Amino acid sequence: MSTSGAEEGALGMPRLPAGFRIDGWKLDAVIGSGGWGTVYEAHAVADGTVAAVKVLPTGALAPGQRAALGELIAREVRFSAEADHPHLIRTHAVCTVSAPDMPALDGAIALVMDRAEASLRQTLDAAGTGGPIPEAVRILCGVAAGLAHMHGAGWVHGDLKPANVLLGADGAVWLADFGLATELEGTHAYLPPLGTLDHVPPEWWSQRTGAGGTVVRPTADIWAFGVLAHQVLTGGLHPFPGATARARSYAAQAYARGTAPLRLDAGLDENWRRLIGDCLAPDHAGRLRHTAASLSARIEQLASPRGRRRMLPVAAVA
Structure with missing residues (x-):
């Protein structure tokens, strides 16, 4: 041809x-x-x-x-x-x-x-900032459920971010791009030193890269989910300030060292603030008890009729 x-x-x-x-x-x-x-x-x-x-x-x-x-x-x-x-x-x-x-x-x-209609990144870019994107809770439910299945099967995604969440017809939500997905060897695995700078956890920067690569654990995906959830619930705002991905990663590292507080968007309801804060615990040990399965269950609760009301900005429910 x-x-x-x-x-x-x-x-x-x-x-x-x-x-x-x-x-x-x-x-x-x-x-x-x-x-x-x-x-x-x-x-x-x-x-x-x-x-x-x-x-x-x-x-x-x-x-x-x-x-x-x-x-x-x-x-x-x-x-x-x-x-x-x-x-x-x-x-x-x-x-x-x-x-x-x-x-x-x-x-x-x-x-x-599978053919998707759009990526979550595109949806966020089109939404602007100021509140949850349409179907925010349903999207987070799908991401958490997919992540829980991966972790339950012994895999880590390794590059969870809005560009790697695809949205299809009839409300489909898919995790995608498994080029960095890796199978756990017990509690951890090894990846090449790749990743999206403002979605990797703070410990990623201090770990040494050995012959097998950089250590990665399911808690790295939990951190990335916290970043993604904040973006979905605020129309794209990253939880750490900075004009570039590298600047945002520096801000996350400062928070992990205790030299800067965690400042989540003021419009978040306390339940969502608590969930995101749990995901963004500053070290691996602090995130260890918050599994993708437990996050999925918590989001399902917030997806109930009562929980959906909490998606409104704080000022709207005051």
Whole structure:
């Protein structure tokens, strides 16, 4: 198939044109592009089923980058093969791109996944600030339930953030992007020193990186959930001040050292404030008793008719 006129995508790579076929899937429009690859809407040739196809090129990467990407893909594929939960995105197939006239993309890996309508990041960006986004409690219920299933199965997500929560039709809420998901070896696991700066816990910065990587525990996901919950309930406000992700991470570290207080948004109800504060305990030991399962149960209580009233800003219920 001709690939003339393809646009440039992630990593300066050309984009595959609409109509390009990867195994039993035909590509449609580009959904988005990131540091590692490009995501396309696609449909199954056989029955028209809509999906998202993430194309991850490897040919033009340096050896170190190729090894890192290969590890991320292997993690995502391995976890997706084992995951079976309504709040975890599914990977339906792993394919190899055949595009001999586009050497940069020939041999790229393609992951065929559920098609989402938007990411939570996009929803937050559109909402502005000042109060809970629409369906905030339902979204948090879904995220907590998916996270509880992962932890119960012995896995840590490792990169929980709004961009990795996908929202689908009919109210679907999915955790996604399992490139850093890793299986626990007892109480902890090891990850490469990657992560989103303003969503990793304070201890991440003081740990040494050994041969196996950086130590990660389920409490890292609990911290990230606290950050995410604050954002969902305030229209996108991060619980730690700063104009950049690095500045926000410095503010979180100052809080963990005891040199700065935890200042949550004033509009949060006390029940939500307490839940987020529990997630944002300054060290691993302080978060240890707050599991994803217990958070899920607490959020379900707040999702009751009485609890939904607490979603209103403090001033509105005074």
